[in-house]
Amino acid sequence: MTSVDLLLLSPIITLSIVILVVMMVIAFARNLALTCGLSALGLLLTLASIVWVNTNMAAGNVTPLIIVDYYGLAFSGLVVSGSFFICLISYSYSAQRGEKQDEFFLLLLLATLGGLVLAHSAHFATFVLGLELLGISIYALISYPSRGLFSLEAALKYLILSGVSSAIILFGIALLYAVLGTMSFTEMATNHYQESGLDRLFILVGCGMILGGLSFKLSLAPFHMWTPDVYEGAPAPVTAFLATVSKGAIFAVLMRFFIMVDSYQYETIINGLFWLSLISIIVGNLLALMQNSIKRMLAYSSIAQMGYLMVAFIAASAIGGKQLAIEASAFFLIAYFLTTIGAFGVITIMSSGDADHDTDTLEKYEGMFWQRPLLASFFTAMLLSLAGIPLTAGFIGKFYIIAAGVGSELWTLLIAVVVGSGIGLFYYLRVIFTMTKQSTMTEIAVPITGGWALAAVTLSLLVLGVYPTPVIEWVSQMAHSIL
Amino acid sequence: MTAITVMFVLFIGGMVAWLSERLNKDWPRWVSIGTCVLAGLIIAPLYINTPEIHSSLGGTPSVWIEIVEYDWIPRFGITLLFALDGLSLIMISLTVFLGFVAVISSWNEISERSGFFQFNLLWTLVGVVGVFTSLDLFLFFFFWEVMLIPMYFLIAIWGHENKAYASMKFFLFTQVSGLLMLISILALVLTNAHASGVVTFSYFDLLGHELPTDFSYWIMWGFFIAFVVKLPAFPFHPWLPDAHTQAPTAASVLLAGILLKTGAYGLIRFTVPLFPEAAAEIANFAMTLGAISIVYGALLAFAQTDFKRLVAYSSVSHMGFVLVGVYAWNEIALQGAVMQMIAHGFSTAALFMMAGALQHRLHTRDMREMGGLWQDMPRMGAIAMFFIVASLGMPGLGNFVGEFLVLLGAFQVNITVTVIAALGLITGAIYSLIAMQRVFQGEAKPDRQLTDFGAREMVAMIPMMIGLIWLGVYPQTIFDLVDPALSSLHALTTQSPDQWIGSLR
Numbered sequence: 001m002t003s004v005d006l007l008l009l010s011p012i013i014t015l016s017i018v019i020l021v022v023m024m025v026i027a028f029a030r031n032l033a034l035t036c037g038l039s040a041l042g043l044l045l046t047l048a049s050i051v052w053v054n055t056n057m058a059a060g061n062v063t064p065l066i067i068v069d070y071y072g073l074a075f076s077g078l079v080v081s082g083s084f085f086i087c088l089i090s091y092s093y094s095a096q097r098g099e100k101q102d103e104f105f106l107l108l109l110l111a112t113l114g115g116l117v118l119a120h121s122a123h124f125a126t127f128v129l130g131l132e133l134l135g136i137s138i139y140a141l142i143s144y145p146s147r148g149l150f151s152l153e154a155a156l157k158y159l160i161l162s163g164v165s166s167a168i169i170l171f172g173i174a175l176l177y178a179v180l181g182t183m184s185f186t187e188m189a190t191n192h193y194q195e196s197g198l199d200r201l202f203i204l205v206g207c208g209m210i211l212g213g214l215s216f217k218l219s220l221a222p223f224h225m226w227t228p229d230v231y232e233g234a235p236a237p238v239t240a241f242l243a244t245v246s247k248g249a250i251f252a253v254l255m256r257f258f259i260m261v262d263s264y265q266y267e268t269i270i271n272g273l274f275w276l277s278l279i280s281i282i283v284g285n286l287l288a289l290m291q292n293s294i295k296r297m298l299a300y301s302s303i304a305q306m307g308y309l310m311v312a313f314i315a316a317s318a319i320g321g322k323q324l325a326i327e328a329s330a331f332f333l334i335a336y337f338l339t340t341i342g343a344f345g346v347i348t349i350m351s352s353g354d355a356d357h358d359t360d361t362l363e364k365y366e367g368m369f370w371q372r373p374l375l376a377s378f379f380t381a382m383l384l385s386l387a388g389i390p391l392t393a394g395f396i397g398k399f400y401i402i403a404a405g406v407g408s409e410l411w412t413l414l415i416a417v418v419v420g421s422g423i424g425l426f427y428y429l430r431v432i433f434t435m436t437k438q439s440t441m442t443e444i445a446v447p448i449t450g451g452w453a454l455a456a457v458t459l460s461l462l463v464l465g466v467y468p469t470p471v472i473e474w475v476s477q478m479a480h481s482i483l
Numbered sequence: 484m485t486a487i488t489v490m491f492v493l494f495i496g497g498m499v500a501w502l503s504e505r506l507n508k509d510w511p512r513w514v515s516i517g518t519c520v521l522a523g524l525i526i527a528p529l530y531i532n533t534p535e536i537h538s539s540l541g542g543t544p545s546v547w548i549e550i551v552e553y554d555w556i557p558r559f560g561i562t563l564l565f566a567l568d569g570l571s572l573i574m575i576s577l578t579v580f581l582g583f584v585a586v587i588s589s590w591n592e593i594s595e596r597s598g599f600f601q602f603n604l605l606w607t608l609v610g611v612v613g614v615f616t617s618l619d620l621f622l623f624f625f626f627w628e629v630m631l632i633p634m635y636f637l638i639a640i641w642g643h644e645n646k647a648y649a650s651m652k653f654f655l656f657t658q659v660s661g662l663l664m665l666i667s668i669l670a671l672v673l674t675n676a677h678a679s680g681v682v683t684f685s686y687f688d689l690l691g692h693e694l695p696t697d698f699s700y701w702i703m704w705g706f707f708i709a710f711v712v713k714l715p716a717f718p719f720h721p722w723l724p725d726a727h728t729q730a731p732t733a734a735s736v737l738l739a740g741i742l743l744k745t746g747a748y749g750l751i752r753f754t755v756p757l758f759p760e761a762a763a764e765i766a767n768f769a770m771t772l773g774a775i776s777i778v779y780g781a782l783l784a785f786a787q788t789d790f791k792r793l794v795a796y797s798s799v800s801h802m803g804f805v806l807v808g809v810y811a812w813n814e815i816a817l818q819g820a821v822m823q824m825i826a827h828g829f830s831t832a833a834l835f836m837m838a839g840a841l842q843h844r845l846h847t848r849d850m851r852e853m854g855g856l857w858q859d860m861p862r863m864g865a866i867a868m869f870f871i872v873a874s875l876g877m878p879g880l881g882n883f884v885g886e887f888l889v890l891l892g893a894f895q896v897n898i899t900v901t902v903i904a905a906l907g908l909i910t911g912a913i914y915s916l917i918a919m920q921r922v923f924q925g926e927a928k929p930d931r932q933l934t935d936f937g938a939r940e941m942v943a944m945i946p947m948m949i950g951l952i953w954l955g956v957y958p959q960t961i962f963d964l965v966d967p968a969l970s971s972l973h974a975l976t977t978q979s980p981d982q983w984i985g986s987l988r
Contacts (some may be wrong), residue, residue, distance in 0.1 A: 406669040422659040
């Protein structure tokens, strides 16, 4: 291992050191503000090192396990920024939920480290390592504040189902290894196997199993059953983490695997992806329609959003469509991150009054526009962005998805996107309408850190919607670099 | 720059209006009025010293009064391309003027959260001005969607008893059809990019594209449906009566007065010139839809007891003429369609304002509970009479010129449709006069204390009355202004692209 390797690894190393420091600090002095501040600072440092590596170092492999390139750095930047905002938003939430909340931030950092490893993995060993680091931290996070049976149920559900899906992924990896004799993505692409017979079947089944397992983590229908319960049971900031950082990192590795190994050549796989996307869009949107809990509504809507994302993912299968498709997925994910963190951020702040349950029933948001105009405006911006309305990042994201779909002529999926968006409008507007009703809503104090974090998220959302040019340049360079 | 300045003024005005509510509850509406007047003053110089504009393509100077272009998203060749020709100019003038009328019509109606109300009203105008002036397809779509959100809030917050349903329906119809248009725009742009190697959303570059005919036929539908939903024509009209009826007066004025016109404008500016062959292929179908809308809208208007709903259905009927005129696609019919757009903007805005004023005074829109109001409010009665005969197409007023020219132009293209469409003049007279009788004539109820129109309402009504008379007696003013634009659009579809390509700007 050379010094260049160490420098390339500096984001991962920085975050690991931060985790150790935070752990030691908790051992000596339990002070929530200190822990949270250190974690946030550590995440900023990690982000800085990501930027530094990106500008000053040439891309390269560090051992066969980890690849540090523009693509990986971009996604780790996204993951770390997401965690940073979630960290800020969860401060007052944790503070109101009794003592011994410090390890919450430690787990958050560990999960982020898992995401970072996933974004840089070029080998099934790091892939599984990252996946489990992420997953196990999340089990603990879901039930962390131990608010009784509700979140415990959610954690248990996620633990069991996630464990099963990990097992399926491992089986798929084993099948691929049996045929190709390697676990490195680059070597898998070059190793030859017999085009006909059992080998090809093994490859298909292996890829299919990996895809199925990852679809579970991305909550694509029909692997989505856990989503609403876990979203509802988990504390709001953790739900935000689960919906964004976790899914973003997993999507990054899935995309890298498909591009490097070129799984797009298998028509069966593409067909499977097509159905995953179509069913997710339809099921997600239909089930979101009648939810009374905003968290459950967002859970189903995230299934649909992942369905939209898969449209771009499939678009990469067309000849000449890869560049646009990768760009589209990256931009869509950025918009989705901002929007989802913002939306759950609002729920987090709204829930600060009640220690047992998050405030997520629709009636509790009545009249929010008049009692808490700023918070309601933030929430409106988030919902409009989810619906893909202009002036928000979500609009450019949807524009990108449709552009990728049109570029690769996926007409059926595009119609599904249109119909899905139409249904989606209904439930997003319902929330906005509820907020405009007259009512006597009790005042709630908006915490300073959370409030500013939300303001920053909303502002980025609007800037990205009106002047997306820098980010578009950035994602198009990123897409260019991996092809 | 005028277009951008106007939008900027309205944009800032909206924010100031919202914030000014904290200082004084009365300020937002004054800020709004001031903003509209200022916007009008910015547009006015363009009428006084219009640069010489020409109708012949390829000849200089061009039909464009002004064109500005700035980079926006270079990755996709998307630019901030704003241009004004006679058609756009007259449409944004109408927009700003009806914005002014809308503020006046809501003067005493809105007492709750007036700051946010005026904010939404002015931002709707920003979106509409953007739609009428942007010539980059992405930018156009951007504004097309932007104008929906403040309008949604206007209906959802200040609407009447069934506002949740109405606002949702309005948003769903326009948004879903808008997404179809987005797919079409992208299909057009990307296919064009495959052929020419340049990704561009610019109207000037996309005109005269060489797409396979059957492909452009499919793409055309996306545009057509989006615009026809907005227009609205049968069978895409169900959102309109609900939205108009439930909306507060100001929002009805804006909806009927200008938002519907964006659909017609889109057909004239984009659908037909971008896809001339495909448009010619469906011309008969579209004209038939227009004729059905005329008769169907009139029949339903006749059956209404709710005054606002009646006016709403009459809009379906009147906008049917526009659809017939656009798809007849000769210069007379196009002039008629534009004339109808402007005249209908005035007459319907006035009638909605009338409906709002009645509801404000009587707390009902049900015509069965009205009657004999002329005795109580003679000024209101007379004005209502004026606009009702205007809307039924009385010669000497603007609507007549529009409908007559449309029929004249359409007769050269499709006689059957023209005959059916002409029925609209008769049915229009029936439902309009019946409404007049039910509301203003008949026995007066003795114990009513009603205030007649005051100076404030007259300030809005009188310019519209003068406008309609002017349009009816001397329509040439409008023709002089829009003719170069219309005839160049017409030439785009009749001459082969070699004759004009490269000389559009």
